Amino acid sequence: MNSPGNHTTHKQRLAILLSGRGSNMVALVKAVHHGVLQDVAEVAVVFSNKPDAPGLETARALGCPTDSLSSQGRKRADFDAAVVDILNSYQPDYVVLAGYMRILSPTFIRAFAGRILNIHPADTHQHQGLHAYEWAFEHRLPETKITVHLVDEGLDTGPVLAQEPVDLRGADTLAEVERRGLAVEHQLYATTLARLLRGELPDLPAEAALTTPHTPPTSVASLPADN
Numbered sequence: 217m218n219s220p221g222n223h224t225t226h227k228q229r230l231a232i233l234l235s236g237r238g239s240n241m242v243a244l245v246k247a248v249h250h251g252v253l254q255d256v257a258e259v260a261v262v263f264s265n266k267p268d269a270p271g272l273e274t275a276r277a278l279g280c281p282t283d284s285l286s287s288q289g290r291k292r293a294d295f296d297a298a299v300v301d302i303l304n305s306y307q308p309d310y311v312v313l314a315g316y317m318r319i320l321s322p323t324f325i326r327a328f329a330g331r332i333l334n335i336h337p338a339d340t341h342q343h344q345g346l347h348a349y350e351w352a353f354e355h356r357l358p359e360t361k362i363t364v365h366l367v368d369e370g371l372d373t374g375p376v377l378a379q380e381p382v383d384l385r386g387a388d389t390l391a392e393v394e395r396r397g398l399a400v401e402h403q404l405y406a407t408t409l410a411r412l413l414r415g416e417l418p419d420l421p422a423e424a425a426l427t428t429p430h431t432p433p434t435s436v437a438s439l440p441a442d443n
Contacts, residue, residue: 238271
């Protein structure tokens with residue numbers, strides 16, 4: 217496995233995790249097939265904690281291997297340990313969260329420390345957790361920021377890899393806010409991942425994305441609006 221920022225000549229294997237329709241997954245897969253990720257990445261598996269997630273069918277239609285394990289009724293730590301085993305069987309270099317509606321336990325985060333990416337539809341210094349587009353709309357923000365970051369054990373506290381502003385002026389409905397935001401998400405996620413895999417981002421030690429001070433020992437990975 218390669219640590220973040222280390223340049224590599226072979227294609228890095230991605231495990232893309234989703235719980236819903238997975239529009240960010242689609243954007244990433246398209247970037248792997250014929251976009252900015254074409255020469256640096258391949259999709260090892262698209263995984264869901266919901267076997268009936270629409271994103272799985274979409275992934276299969278795009279030619280991606282898929283796997284799933286229902287999280288319903290399972291203890292979080294036990295479920296995550298099982299997911300780690302499943303993902304490891306596909307030998308991923310990076311785990312990429314794309315609307316994965318799960319609280320990530322330390323068991324999961326430490327198994328892939330420094331190699332879990334997430335996209336958050338806000339500036340993580342201003343808003344953490346759920347409902348970021350609703351927050352921007354309710355506060356009538358003229359601009360928000362999409363953030364790509366590594367996942368640690370805090371709530372959207374992991375090292376920021378990239379941010380891109382979203383102009384919200386004239387966005388009179390929540391649907392319009394989400395439309396504008398998702399358009400940026402789909403472009404920024406693939407571009408940032410490509411830069412990471414090409415070694416174009418500053419080196420980040422794995423420990424930096426393991427845990428942070430002043431945060432609870434478990435956290436919610438931020439949840440994009442592409443469920």
